[in-house]
Amino acid sequence: MARSVTPRRKLLNTTAAWAIGLLIFFPILWTILTSFKTEAQAIAAPPIFLGFDWTLENYRVVLERSDYARFLWNSIIIAGLSTLIGVAIAVPAAWSMAFVPSKRTKDILLWMLSTKMLPAVGVLYPIYLLFIQLGLLDSRAGLVVVLMLINLPIIVWMLYTYFKEIPGEILEAARMDGATLPQELLYVLTPMAIPGIASTMLLNFILAWNEAFWTLNLTAVNAAPLTAFIASYSSPEGLFFAKLSAASTMAIAPILILGWFSQKQLVRGLTFGAVK
Amino acid sequence: MGQIELKQVTKSFGDVQVIPPLDLTIHDGEFTVFVGPSGCGKSTLLRLIAGLEDISSGHIEIDGKDATDLVPAKRGLAMVFQSYALYPHMSVRKNIAFPLRMAKMDPAEIDRRVNAAAEVLNLADYIDRRPGQLSGGQRQRVAIGRAIVREPSAFLFDEPLSNLDAALRVGMRMEISELHKKLKTTMVYVTHDQVEAMTMADKIVVLQAGVIEQVGSPLELYRRPRNTFVAGFIGSPKMNLIGGEEAAKHDAATIGIRPEHIDVVESDGMWQGSVGVAEHLGSDTFFHIHNTGLTETITVRAIGDINLTHGDTIHLNPRMHELHRFDAQGLRID
Amino acid sequence: MATKASRSAARLMMAPAVILLLGWMLVPLIMTLWFSFRVYLPLRGGDQGWAGFDNYIRFVTSSAFWPSVQTTLIIVIGVLAITVIFGILIALLLDQPIWGQGVVRILVIAPFFVMPTVSALVWKNMFMDPVNGLFSHLWRFFGAEPVSWLSDASLPSIIMIVSWQWLPFATLILLTAVQSLDSEQLEAAEMDGAPWHKRFWFLVLPHLSRAITIVILIQTIFLLAIFAEIFVTTGGAFGTRTLSYLIFQRVLESQNVGLGSAGGVYAIILANIVAIFLMRIVGKNLD
Structure with a gap:
């Protein structure tokens, strides 16, 4: 509903919008700035905004002391694999629901969504117990499975809404042209759906990366990803602002960058296609 | 093959x-x-x-x-x-x-x-x-x-x-x-x-x-x-399908006559009515005709160069040998 | 639109997803239900037999229950109110023609991508710390006594942190909805002489109502389950123990699985009540 307005009005709107944008972004900006300060400057009163001695010391200390690489690697593996496996399972399922719908398709979709609504804390102990029994506690494999399962409904839904936009006639044409079902999926559907599949993967990578219930409760040392790494700063190291900031910046930077690319798909993915 | x-x-x-x-x-x-x-x-x-x-x-x-x-x-x-x-x-x-x-x-x-x-x-x-x-x-x-x-x-x-x-x-x-x-x-x-x-x-x-x-x-x-x-489906414009008394005169439940099989005459036509809409296409003219005493509006295809417009009285003569007759089930009678 | 062959192929291709999710849902759910009827203390004798409805009764009659419900409600309602109201205002502002719209949009959305543990820690230490936090500097600058946010104003602090995380979500969805509003409708209303507040009330708000409902429902489901923000900041102390956190403590901290599971069943029922409304809306959109 954008309309044309007077330049004065536009200037006013612009000022207000930038002020609000910067205010909302400020905690992130402040964290990034603080990560380049010395500890003394980080807690200096009054606070120093830009005029401090820029240093990479905090990054060096964090990297040296806390085995950051292992946490990062765990985050990448867990978020990446859970997304890849999820998509591999969801593509055929979404194909079925989008192109061979039956009376039950809608019910199945809604039911899948409902599994997403199950409060994690309600099933914490059973999962915890199963993980102990299966030897999955504090293992990357276990977390990959859990995060894949909690995000699978969103992956199926997003792919479903993207596939629905592909005309069924094109797949029928492939069938007439002699393509088998795997060929139809590989040569026709997947290439056409690549933008949708990519944004689905992006969003789910982000969700898995930031997941902070199961990653905190099911890991200890070996499989802990960055969420747990940061939680370990809660005290007393948290009082070292500069180092906390460096650690935080490293944990959120990759995802902030990815996130900016996925903002358009965010709406569709998080509202299950109800708002486009 | x-x-x-x-x-x-x-x-x-x-x-x-x-x-x-x-x-x-x-x-x-x-x-x-x-x-x-x-x-x-x-x-x-x-x-x-x-x-x-x-x-x-x-x-x-x-x-x-x-x-x-x-x-x-x-x-x-x-x-x-x-x-x-x-x-x-x-x-x-x-x-x-x-x-x-x-x-x-x-x-x-x-x-x-x-x-x-x-x-x-x-x-x-x-x-x-x-x-x-x-x-x-x-x-x-x-x-x-x-x-x-x-x-x-x-x-x-x-x-x-x-x-x-x-x-x-x-x-x-x-x-x-x-x-x-x-x-x-x-x-x-x-x-x-x-x-x-x-x-x-x-x-x-x-x-x-x-x-x-x-x-x-x-x-x-x-x-x-x-x-x-x-x-009614084949042919354009559609065949006129007429029921009631007019059809009964021909021992049928429905009679059909294509618009191109009705001649516009100066006077003494079998039917007489007033022009509703006249579509002048240049090559042809299509008339939709009311007040013929029939319940149905009659469509007629005439030559392009004809000076009749809305409200004018028109005289029509269907070509009897082109008349189609249908029984109560809608099937053709030969 | 299909043949027998493609229908059976479809069933086959849907099977892995359906079976996995069915297992993921049913196995823990049945276990939770089972435990909730048992006296089950893993560190103090393990499974000690049938408990009937004792766990359910004990959970709701414990002194911690009602405060936790109250805390949960305050947090959920507080965050919803802040995010929806400011979400609408920011969405309307961002919808106006402004310079650098794309950049502002990115700035506003950014908090959504910050992992919960990071945002909780950053707020707790760098902003809310009573000695070195930015707020304490600000308070001192104005000559006021710095506040120990997370102990003296614990609930508002948590609400503030969580709102900061969820405001981008609300804004983004509401902005999408605002942008789909037909500008001719608004212009027609302007021609009819409707002042801006009437245009907002009678045109914009009704248009946004569906998006607002969706924001409220989805956020409610996530807000009922917030964990990391409390885990990292107060650990459930200072009156910030929500229902989820209470269950978490019963299960993992005091290792009373029977009691915690009964609480879990309550939480599941509560989430399902919200979920039903959400499903209705999403389901309607499918046809």
Whole structure:
């Protein structure tokens, strides 16, 4: 509903919008700035905004002391694999629901969504117990499975809404042209759906990366990803602002960058296609 | 070869039978058009032949062999879809080559056939473009190209011209007819447009509610419609169908007279009425006439150069030997 | 639109997703239900037999229950109110023609991508720390006594942190909805002489109502389950123990699985009540 307005009005709107944008972004900006300060400057009163001695010391200390690489690697593996496996399972399922719908398709979709609504804390102990029994506690494999399962409904839904936009006639044409079902999926559907599949993967990578219930409760040392790494700063190291900031910046930077690319798909993915 | 035979074919969606038992033979080399109003089952019938839908009972034979349970790819048929269904991520060349690639044909042979098809369809200049960069007519030709390279035993067309504008439609109509003359391959063509049916078909199959109302050549259908539905559907403008007393005079429940079979006379016509709407097309004039004493509005086709307008009184003389008579069930009386 | 072959292929291709999710849902759910009827203390004798409805009764009659419900409600309602109201205002502002719209949009959305543990820690230490936090500097600058946010104003602090995380979500969805509003409608209303507040009330707000409902429902489901923000900041102390956190403590901290599971069943029922409304809306959108 954008309309044309007077330049004065536009200037006013612009000022207000930038002020609000910067205010909302400020905690992130402040964290990034603080990560380049010395500890003394980080807690200096009054606070120093830009005029401090820029240093990479905090990054060096964090990297040296806390085995950051292992946490990062765990985050990448867990978020990446859970997304890849999820998509591999969801593509055929979404194909079925989008192109061979039956009376039950809608019910199945809604039911899948409902599994997403199950409060994690309600099933914490059973999962915890199963993980102990299966030897999955504090293992990357276990977390990959859990995060894949909690995000699978969103992956199926997003792919479903993207596939629905592909005309069924094109797949029928492939069938007439002699393509088998795997060929139809590989040569026709997947290439056409690549933008949708990519944004689905992006969003789910982000969700898995930031997941902070199961990653905190099911890991200890070996499989802990960055969420747990940061939680370990809660005290007393948290009082070292500069180092906390460096650690935080490293944990959120990759995802902030990815996130900016996925903002358009965010709406569709998080509202299950109800708002486009 | 491309003879298609449907034997007692039915199709149901759930409890709804959309096609009651139906028999039809499409001969090799014939241009057959399925025509009917939307929802008459003509597209479903085409999809049954293609194998994109299962038939609920009966048999489909292609070239004498039972094809009822064959997957679409194995039936040797090619289809052109209403939306063209081109692969948007492939160039024109790759689109046309796709069925050959699926058949694992030798790449040199694929190239030869694709180039030949592009030549025939005037696509050579666009061969490396994507479908998104083509006009509607060009896309249509790519879809046809993709169908002809396979050298199928029959082509299936599902309302291929309905997405084109009127001028382009006339051109493509002729191109498809010429293609048929050149290839002499069986073509099955679905349309809701009776003009397309009349101009292109060797054989027209008129369908209503899944039932074949009449099968015949365009002129057979025009001259001797088997019932009131076919009478009203074939021919443009529509045949005047008149019931009541006027029909009773001719020992029929309904009589039909085509607009072009009514003469406008100076006076003493069989019917007399006042002109409602007069559509002056230049070559012809169509009059819609009220107050004739009949319940129905009468449509008349007259010569183009005639000076009658709204409100004028007009005298009409139907040519009696062109009168069609139908009984209470709507069936033709000879 | 299909053949028997494609329908059976479809069933086959849907099977892995359906079976996995079915297992993921049923196995833990049945276990939770089972435990909730048992006296089950893993560190103090393990499974000690049938408990009947004792766990359910004990859970709701414990002194911690009602405060936790109250805390949960305050947090959920507080965050919803802040995010929806400011979400609408920011969405309307961002919808206006402004310079650098894309950049502002990115700035506003950014908090959504910050992992919960990071945002909780950054707020807790760098902003809310009573000695060195930025707020304490600000308070001192104005001559006020710095506040120990997370102990003295614990609930508002948590609400603030969580709102900061969820405001981008609300804004983004509401902005999408605002942008789909037909500008001709608004212009027609302007021609009819409707002042801006009437245009907002009678045109914009009704248009946004569906998006607002969706924001409320989805956020409610996530807000009922917030964990990391409390785990990292207060650990459930200072009156910030929500229902989820209470269950978490019963299960993992005091290792009373029977009691915690009964609480879990309550939480599941509560989430399902919200979920039903959400499903209705999403389901309608499918047809």
